[in-house]
Amino acid sequence: MIFWEIFKMAGQALKANRLRSLLTLLGVIIGVTSVITIISALDGLGQSIESELEFLGPSTFIATKMGIIMSDDDFFEALKRKPLKYEYVEAIEEGCDECVKVAASSTAYGEVKYRNRKLRDVPIRGSEASILDIIDAELDQGRFYTPDEDLSRRRVAFIGTTVRDELYPGVDPIGKSIKIAGVKYDIIGIAKKKGASFGEDPDKIVYIPYHTFVKQFGHPRGRLAIFIKASSVENVPVAMDQVRVILRAHRHVPYDKDDDFGMVTADAVMAALNDITRFLRLGLVGVSSIALIVGGIIIMNIMMVSVTERTREIGIRKSIGARQKDILIQFMYEALILSLGGGFIGIGIGVFLGKILIGLMNFNMTPSMSAILLGIIISSGVGLFFGIYPAMKAARLQPVKALSYE
């Protein structure tokens, strides 16, 4: 009851100095806005990358020539490696007990065309038929190609929804032809729509049989990737070890040398990305926190001025019976209203700006609850931290001295 009344008094005191209160608010708004914008943009980025990697699934890994490379030196070293060979697929199928599916895959980029409509820079993925069980491409319409169609190098294509929408508006594409990099294919199926994420459109894709791909585009050499699905999530490390042993044997890697190939899992990619972005995160959040601290100092400064200006008022309040606690709470309320008010406005602007930023990069993103919560915690923390000293100064004023203050 009494605290609510004191809260109202605090609000009135702030209202009486409207311009000053607004300017004080501005400091916190800028601080919180910058922190929230950056955090929600980074969160969105992380989410997008994660969803992008989800297609790999938790029990899947990929063997490639390059693997995950974190430095220029490693990159140039890795360039010298021999490419993976298609024979390894068979070797893995035979030698790896814990691998249930293995598929060779490679990607080229080219133009796809139907009559006068065309789409450029479409990823054309040449994969073995088992790829459908390894990645999370789902069938929407028609069918996927069979291992026989792959081995006999049939010109059949399985397309994503973006290709369908762009090339076959209002037409059922199944059974129609499609020109892929100048060669005519028959469409046999359509993948389920995944939706855009991380600036890429996963539905803008064409799958063709691996051997057909090799016939048209040549051997992938360095771009050959072997997709492997382990028997279970727990068995991924065992499966990876088995594959490693097989690959090392086939590539004649001496026992004292490192692997001359890479193994990629979704987790490993995520970990590598987090590694890269960690310093970016820390740096950006650190820099934007400076604005927040400045905002807090502005609050403290204004509260100090306010306490001095209102010394007499404090004296009057004390003379009619305000306890130290009552005065302390009133000034804390004032600091908290300023900092939390600024915090809420800053969260609003920050989430909005974060969305725009993310929108510019064409990510899919939900406003991060953690960023909002963090904004509230940070701004109330700023209010409490920078408000407590002036409020204590006010509460401890001696009534006689405060009353005679001119």
Next chain:
Amino acid sequence: MALIETRDIWKTYEMGTVQVHALRGVSIEINRGDYIAIMGPSGSGKSTLMNLIGCLDTPSQGEYYFNGNRVSEMEEDELAKIRNKEIGFVFQTFNLMPRATAFHNVELPLIYKGTSRDDRKEKTERALKAVDLIDRMTHRPNELSGGQRQRVAVARALVNEPSLILADEPTGNLDTKTGQEIMQLFSRLHSEGNTIIIVTHERDVATYADRILFIRDGRIEKDEVVSEQEKVANGTKL
């Protein structure tokens, strides 16, 4: 039991290395229903005495009992409680909240007491009626005359039904006529049973009271009862 009893109270200020004694052993006794004036030249210590009596400050030495409670040993928040419930202040400069309405100014002590909203409204209006300002309750101090402001301050002093009304030069910022009106208001409040202490340096004002304590150099110099004749002569008899 006396409402106010001081036993040899001293107030000493340290001014650098020099000790300044504002009060040098004051012993007074004031009973419920008394109407007292404290008179003295400036620098005599009368403001210091008023601050001590009003529980705004504590003595450096000596004992002060208010209503039987030993105030001289109390903590700041206990003093605040006494000021809130037992003492109503009226100041020379009114000391109203400039941005608050007359109603809110009068209501403020009740808020700090923790009185419920409905009770506050009733008591605030009663206090404003007592000073004849009920029709001005939505006005802010700058919309009121000096006399009206001082009446708002009196209403604020009355609102918690205190044991003591303590007025420090209540007419100091008012013209003679308005000052007389305020003093007549105090006389009326006294006749209704309130205990009143007025601090003043004007004899004319002091004669409204029944008894005058003269203070000089931090000591009570004279304790004088105001005669009926003088009251009549000064027109200060109710």
